[in-house]
Every structure is written in structure tokens, then in C-alpha cells.
Amino acid sequence: MNTDMNTANENRRSEIEDLLPWHAAGTLSAREAQSVEAALARDPELKRRYELVREELAQTIHLNETLGAPSARAMTELFAKIDAEPARHAAPSLNLGARIRDFFDSLSPRTLAWSAGAAALAIVLQAAVIGGIVLKEQSAGYQTASVPGTASREGSFALIRFQPQASAADITRFLESNKLSIAGGPAAGGLYRVRIAEIKLPKADLDRRMQTLQSDKIIGFIAPTE
């Protein structure tokens, strides 16, 4: 009887012990992590072994972090190969959830706020109509903070290529803080046509604006354009 119980306990410990590397790395499910934590709390030998695992984890990270990083050659070669690929315009085969996420990701926080405001207004209007209140006709719609339909016509523009290491968040931050909007692109070479002012700026002002934007570290290339 005792032998059976000891064997069962040993099996259970062995099952938990197998999970220790993933527990240390934080990749277990909440339920598994909970059972490992409970076992560690009541089994000092298991806890000692867990410390060995944590030691291995720390040194594996250390070892990998000292391996360095690839040179810029890897990226240059990759994008040269990509540029040599035939252009494609196929619609992405994302599932519905990903498409919705993509749509909301493409909206700036201000656009989302406008949209939410417009939706709230629509609900109020609907309630008013149902209640028999007569409303005067008013112009519909709202102005979003995203690129307006006529954006590509009026104003001053620049061609911009962002640094390859710039993240989408960096680019959004740059556009918002400088009150810029993307009017077109990306074209060949990763160039975007960006509206930098609502009006056509005199040359001196345009040059000053270019210099200011150029100084941002995420800019790889910038030049004025029509």
C-alpha cells in the first residue's frame, strides 16, 4: 500500500518536474502554473531542482544574448530580393477577426474618438425621433482625423522613407506630433507621400520644415515634392 502511494507520489513529482522549465520561462497555462506552484510550496526537493532550472534559464539567455546581431547586410539583401519580386496587389487572406483588428489599428485614436462620438450622437437622434421630437434637418457625417479624400491635392508635400528599424508606433507618434498625414505610398523604395502643411508653403518655410522633420531619428530620407 505504502509502496503504491510512494510510486504515485514519485510519478506526480516527475510530471510536475517535467513542467519546471516551462514554468520558469512563464509559458505554462494558468492552471498548470498553479499546480506547479502548489507542488513547489510543499516539496523542498522540487524547489531545489527548480532553482537549477532557473540557473539554466538565466545562463541560456546570457549565452544567446552574447551571440550579437546580424549586420545590415542581411536586411539589404532581403529588401533587394523583395524589390526584385513581382509586384503584388492581392487582398490579404486574413480571417474576419484579423481584418477587423487591422481596420481599427489603421485608425488613429482621434479618429476612433470621433467615430465613437458620431455613434453616440446617432443613438441620441434615434431616441429623439422615436419620442416624436421634430428635428431640423442637419448636415450629416463628421470629419475624421485620417486622410481626407482631397488630401492628395492641396498643401505642401514631402517624400519620406522611414528608418527600417522604426516601428509602426514610432511612425504614428512622428506623424501625430508633427501634424502630418500620409497622402500616398508606399511607392518603390518604401517612399511615402506625406502632407506636411495644409497650404502651399513659401520656399523658406518649406526648407525650415524639412530641416525640423529631418532631425527626427526615424527619418531615413526626406525631400520636398509636389
Next chain:
Amino acid sequence: MQTTSDEVLIGRIAGGDRLAMQVLFARHHVRVYRFVLRMVRNEATAEDLISEVFLDVWRQADKFEGRAAVSTWILSIARFKALSALRRRGEEELDDETAAAIEDHADDPEVTLAKKDKGTVLRQCLTKLSAEHREIIDLVYYHEKSVEEVAGIVGIPEATVKTRMFYARKKLSELLREQGIDRGWP
């Protein structure tokens, strides 16, 4: 500020968005490089391979179905590319290289301990593991992959992932013991 998810980037890449590709590359290329480098043990080959890996990502983005995390998918491609490169290089050359790497560290245990701290010895022993054991240790500890994800990347059942990890750790203990460090396990 919220960053764009890998899945959204893949969707944009599938539509030909070069900027999304740059963002994805910036996010993952260092880890992929290190994963490949640990397999092929040659920096120039590893650099060549990561541009091949990400070119495959560019080409196959429209086929990505989201059944695994994007990083897991990229590591699967990287592993396949690295194994193909190793096959091209030839088993014989690889064996010689591995043997040389092991000989490089063949210090007398006492001398080793006197010269280095335990962490250094542990890292040395990690480099002496077989390719199979090195791979699983890296995937679990450095690339933070779950049992299921490792099974997907390596192409083995989940139970085998656990036993392989156990034997990799056991071998590590044996190597440490040879260097004068007895961990009292297994």
C-alpha cells in the same frame, strides 16, 4: 501607445506592404539570427539564412493561417532553412567542427573551476550539447516557446518534447559534473 500585432503585419505584408515587412523584420530578425546561428555555428551562413527566411515570410504571408503565433511560424521556417544548409555543408564537416568545439573547452576540471565561475562553466556546457539538445533548450528558455509550440516547430509529439528536454538537462548535468560541478541531479 499600442503596437501593431504580428498578425496584422502579416496581413499587410500579404498585400505587398513593404513597410510592414520592415517592421516585422526589425521585431524578429535578431532572435531568428541567434536561433539559426546556434544551429549552423557560422555567422556569415546565419546572415544569409535570415534573409532567406524573411523572403519566405514575404512570399508566403498570404498563406499564413494564424494557427500558430507568427514568431513560431518564422522559427519553423528558420529551422527548415538551417537544416537544409547543414545538409548542404555535409555531415562529415559538421562532426569535425563539433569535435573541435568540444576539444576547445577540454580543460582539466579543477583548472576550469579555478578560472571561471559557475555561470561561465554552465554556458560552456550549454555549447557542448548536441544540436538536438541545444535546440530544445534554446526554444524553451530563450525563445519562450510552450510545449505545444516546440512540438510544432520541431515536428515531434508534445510528450517527446518533454522527454527530450529532460534528457537535454540531464546531459547538461553530466557535462557539469565532468567540469567538477555536481548539482545533485538527476
